[in-house]
Amino acid sequence: MLRGFVRRPWRLAAEASALLIAVVVAFPLYWMVLSAFKPAGEIESSEPRPWTLAPSLDSFRRVFGQQEFGRYFVNSLAVAGTVVIVSALVAFLAATAVTRFRFRFRTTLLIMFLVAQMVPVEALTIPLFFTMRGLGLLNTLGSLILPQIAFSLPFAIWMLRGFVKAVPDALEEAAYIDGASRTRFLWQILFPLVFPGLVATSVFSFISAWNDFLFAKSFIISDTSQSTLPMALLVFYKPDDPDWGGVMAASTVMTIPVLVFFVLVQRRLVSGLGGAVKD
């Protein structure tokens, strides 16, 4: 858009620096994957090389063999999946309520949702610990799912507002004139139209659930079969003598699902963010 005004040598310089910066930004990820494939001797060498001539799967074998890593992977997937689906549905209903209806306390509620986004989740670990203990949920995946849903909701509602608002009122009126019920309009017309927005929103709930380290560390205390990936990864990371190959292989396995998810929704994410902040 500004391109027309920029003279050529400057543009080439800008493009060169953009590529250079991209290399720097991507380098840690490259190093992670590289170290995961390096044979044991090469990682712990005082002459680190940015390539390897003998890629090996030893680190991955160690990760999947030594720990119940596959199980933790499934646990993480179950937690993140449940959080994404439940919070998307609940947020969709709530966003519809606050954008397509006028009712008392509507503005108050919106401000509450905004304030709720700012609450430092981490500060609530202590009371949540006792709540989960009271509910008998400690050491279960439920203790990770429930709080994550609660914490991803306010942001999801806030972001979905713009998408729900964008569906024209005329469409709703036409649906009613054609005899559709409110429920039918909600699920068969509004839901598919808002779906791209739901995807963009899901990225955030997915990431926060997938990354969660504090709740997992605090609530899963004795039953390690209920652990999730961040905890499993730290098994290999002992501050004094880390098994770097294992850590990097586990990190690679943990990062790939998020990367795939991100690349898939990339376009919608950019337009979704633009829409959310413009609104």
Added chain:
Amino acid sequence: MRVRRGRSRSSPRPLGSWTTPWIYLAPALVVLGGLLVYPIYQLGLISFFQYTQAQVSGGEPTTFKGFGNYAELFSDSQFWQVLLSTVLFAGACVVSTLAVGCALAVLLTRVRAVPRLVLMLAALGAWATPAVTGSTVWLLLFDPDFGPVNRVLGLGDHSWTYGRLSAFFLVLLEVVWCSFPFVMVTVYAGIRAVPSEVLEAAALDGASQWRIWRSILTPMLRPILTVVTIQSVIWDFKVFTQIYVMTNGGGIAGQNLVLNVYAYQQAFASSKYSLGSAIGVVMLLMLLAVTLVYLRLLRRQGEEL
């Protein structure tokens, strides 16, 4: 927008009654009430009681301490030191993240599609990296024995996590790396949303690049900049994972503690749940203050909720 609202109010919807929005809202309100509002109330409550391992196991009755926990906290010099480093660290993270994110957003508007896509993908990769993973990878990069950074810079076996400032600096690098993409993508989307006719008209009228930036883009981007600034403040103020993993739970003798990690250590490592809760309340109040400033800014910009 006003027109639309007038219309929808004048045409009564079928089956419409005041209960419908509340039915739609019910699941959200139940979840938020039970897992957000109630825990906040409990947090406040615990902070006024004597609550340690003995009370948790039921060995001793809980006793009301009033502001005792807060008095203990505020007379502890370590608390003030942690508070100060939290504010400074979060401030440094916010400023660096915004500077990098905005600069790269501008850069994105100056390049053609291919370099733009490459930079965008690299940034998405950094964004997608889980905090635990990012922390361990950066530790390996800066590892005194096996890391490439020290080799390239010729630093020998200099340990980055040993010194207080250099450990904070290393964590800052990781935090900026994984949080600048949000700023970059959002600000870039904002710049793209500025109508090109406006910019062309300004250029035809002989406005310089600098003038276009100062007088057109900055005012138009202000709402977006407010959003990203506030989000960054909130995220960086509560950094937990990076500090916990990279400095191994708060650094040597707790030199790299921030409030969040400090509260965690007090509560779960030392079983001083009430003291940890009091720290949580302090954090909550500080972020609430930031939120109020944010709401006021939104009001002033005439944003409609």
